[in-house]
Amino acid sequence: MKNIKNYILKIVFLLSVTININAGILTHEFRTEEFGNIEKTDKDIVILMHGIYSKLDNLEYIEKKLEENGYSGVNIQYPTTKDEIQDIAKKYIEPEIEKKIKILNEINKKRVSENKKKLKINFIVHSMGSVVLRYQLQENTFEELGKVVFLSPPSHGSSMAGNFFTELLSPYLGKAIKQINVQKDSFVNHLKEPDYNCYVMVGNRANNPLYSVITDGESDGAVPVKSAKLENCKFKIIDGESHSSILKSDKVMQEILKYFKE
Template sequence: MKKFFKILFFIILLSILILWLAKIFLLTHKYQVKYYNEDKIEKDIVITFNGIYGYEKQLRFIDEKLAEDGYTVVNIQYPSVNENIAEMTEKYIAPNIEEQVKRLEQVNLERKAKNLPELKINFVVHSMGTCLLRYYLKENKLASLGKVVLITPPSHGSQLSDNPIADLIPYFIGPAVKDMKTNKDSFVNQLGNPDYPCYILIADSSNNFLFSLFIKGEDDGMVPLATAGLEGASLKTIKNTTHTSILEKQETVDEILQFLKN
């Protein structure tokens, strides 16, 4: 019996060590902001940011294509495992939006003097990042808000967050996971529907068999497809893509550019 408990104790310690190393080296990414076309704002600004455990490189293909089209792009890479959604929004997202709002106000004053049309701030955000943005826009009204693109959003939560493990090890996977439960009283289900031009792009394939076991119906490896939509938002499926591969598909970029221009 003593040997059994020793083995069990060792397994528990090993599991904790693995989780700790995963948090440090795989799930945590430092806070940084990357700019494209920052010095010469001649077209709308587009702010982009990642989802849970995400990082700048995942959105680089989209960012670079938007920049090539003339947009000023601001990518916010934020740590996603230390705070809940509201705290991350206030700490990392809000200050950057407010900075761009001030910059754009000055640019628009100069454009008005030249009889040029006013520029706007648009958003292209991924996964849990859509929840941060929806929370920010619920709490703040932006006079300069243009259009919003939500990519693979857990609009009404994901059954992955309903799993009991999310309540048992929040330190390792992040407290924000609990914000994305599917029950009607969860944080994400209190964010409401968009009152701004909004376009939702979803994937249709999963490359994570284990995660898909916990999600009801079709999924993209992280979120259920049936509940990705929001009232008042258009929605399109990008075929043969997963939760993250959708970010590197030319069709995704084409849809974003067309939505921003129309």
């Protein structure tokens, strides 16, 4: 009986994904949205990056709370179905980081002349955005790097990315999703562990029964809790939050703001 139920749920999952594909919901073009006043900031600049099939609106709550607390930065929306992770980083993320480094260097010149502490660039990234950023920081280090927050990261892969359905729909789901499967030889499992200041937060509520069917063990509905952990990164389970609700959690924002002030 349980196997039949799981089979039915998998079929429903396949149909729901197909509907989303046909509706164009999984495809978003590149654009950026700045928040706060970077030119006059007195706090570290923050770069926001969403996860697969998402858009910058998904990080709107975090963006708003950061601005309310005096932070400024940029929210990056990038296509997730067109390229591999390496190309996503090169095309969309690296240029934005370089722009902010250039602005930050000018700000820090003035701050040094005023005997003030230099500012840094912090990151808050969600889901697959963590894999894109880890690759980018592995290939391109910069001294202005501050703190990194990984929300719901598939640090060692997600069962959502390595199953029959993703293989069947790969022409539509894109190349990147296949790079974050749980297999030991996958792209994500060949990335180096972070050697910078970082904080991993992941929920433990799988509120979507369709996702839960293909995700093993305790998870946030898309990423197994055990798969989110990274060496050298602070780690916290956000009780009661799912893969998506973690982006609108007051508990998470409190943790982020506290972390940035440490």
